[in-house]
Amino acid sequence: MAQNWHTVDVDSNLAALERAAGLEDLQAVIVDLCEEYYVDHMVYHWVNSQGDQYGCGTYSPDWVARYLEQDYLRIDPVILGCYQRFHPVYWKRLDWSSKQARVFRREAIEHGVGNQGFSIPMRGPNGQYALFTASHSCSDDEWQVFKNQNRRPLILIAHFFKQKALEFEPERVPPASRTLSPREIDAMTFLAMGFNRAKAADTMEISEHTLRVYIESARFKLGAVNTTHAVARAMSRGLIVV
Amino acid sequence: MAQNWHTVDVDSNLAALERAAGLEDLQAVIVDLCEEYYVDHMVYHWVNSQGDQYGCGTYSPDWVARYLEQDYLRIDPVILGCYQRFHPVYWKRLDWSSKQARVFRREAIEHGVGNQGFSIPMRGPNGQYALFTASHSCSDDEWQVFKNQNRRPLILIAHFFKQKALEFEPERVPPASRTLSPREIDAMTFLAMGFNRAKAADTMEISEHTLRVYIESARFKLGAVNTTHAVARAMSRGLIVV
DNA sequence: TCCGCCCTCACTATTTTTGGGGAGTTGTTT
């Protein structure tokens, strides 16, 4: 029997999101969204490159526990597939061919995750990575209809969700950044581009000695112990764009 | 006199975007959007980790030429400010205090860019970075009204624009974007933290020789010419977080 | 089964970077 997908007022969804004042509220919003959009599950899943993760959604606690315990982050085709993508992804299109992936999929379905899914990848400045996912149990055709009907609102919801969720996520160290001088920025930039000092000095049309002064003063300002460290700090503070 | 902001049907905007079949179409769409939303300019600006950039929008050719020629990418407070942010940004909130920034701002305004702006940062899997900007010349209060009225649709448009624009952007050599192995990631991370090879090897409890193998293979995978370059690339691709 | 990737360890010689010094000019800010 064909699924009767709802058409929903996105603005009211977004308003609900904006009202959220804590993680519990987000959880409530996501439960409501599931009902409104008539899907089995929605999940917001945030991962940083250290492998720390945080989630919020309607998957069963069993599945979440199993996922964490088994470190499925490393094999989940949704995570891996979205990691290199810009676009929202229908699970059908992902690579489920590996043995690991097939095992994972079977287990996920057993835990009620659903055989169909739609995940929107989002990214932050320092490699942070979040997914907003809707999943459901239905036929390909039905899911196709869902897709056509709800893709746009879901993308919008996903991005508002990300922004809201950020307010509640563990705060990053605020960059207590003293600025670098223009020449120091140039120097750091060229080094980050892989130039050695000779080439960077040549490019900047100064002597290598002078370049070294910039590198050292930048290193000092950034509290870095060597060039690589200085470049890394300059990058993570957004002082240079490479 | 108070600005009379339009209220626009986002779906028709998105439909126009989806119909776009080339860069010229995107340009046409962006011109239409300006008219519909009653703002002076809209711009889509894309930057990759090499510093290559690509833009599409309504700024005057003079300003674009000047921007490129002067390499304003490196000092534009909008670029720098958005680079570390998750959220859309009102230009007023950025740091315009440096002399460079003030000069830049004055020049931008002279070129008709406008004194108010709203930029939505977006990111791709490998450190790609795009901005969708609306700018205008008006009072703070008027811009505040614009913001409240059009923030949501603009965010949605921005993300659809990004996706559409990707189809037409000069396809960058996906630099063998293979991922690093866990040990390689560890190695890159410790180096980015300022450890020298001896200390990093010690921390990883392997010999320095082995560590060197990781560094070299990471460097190779990342297409980097030296350690600093490799760390910079690993960071800008979000492979490591420091 | 074989191939490729990951992990581990080793040697030698050369090039590059770093850590100490010091010195002079131009600006802006106080």
Place this chain on the structure above:
DNA sequence: AAACAACTCCCCAAAAATAGTGAGGGCGGA
């Protein structure tokens, strides 16, 4: 006027990174 920051140049010795090789075991996919 004096202080400060930025920009430019120089020397030397020690430490670190790189380039070119090499080897063997394990694990998973084609």
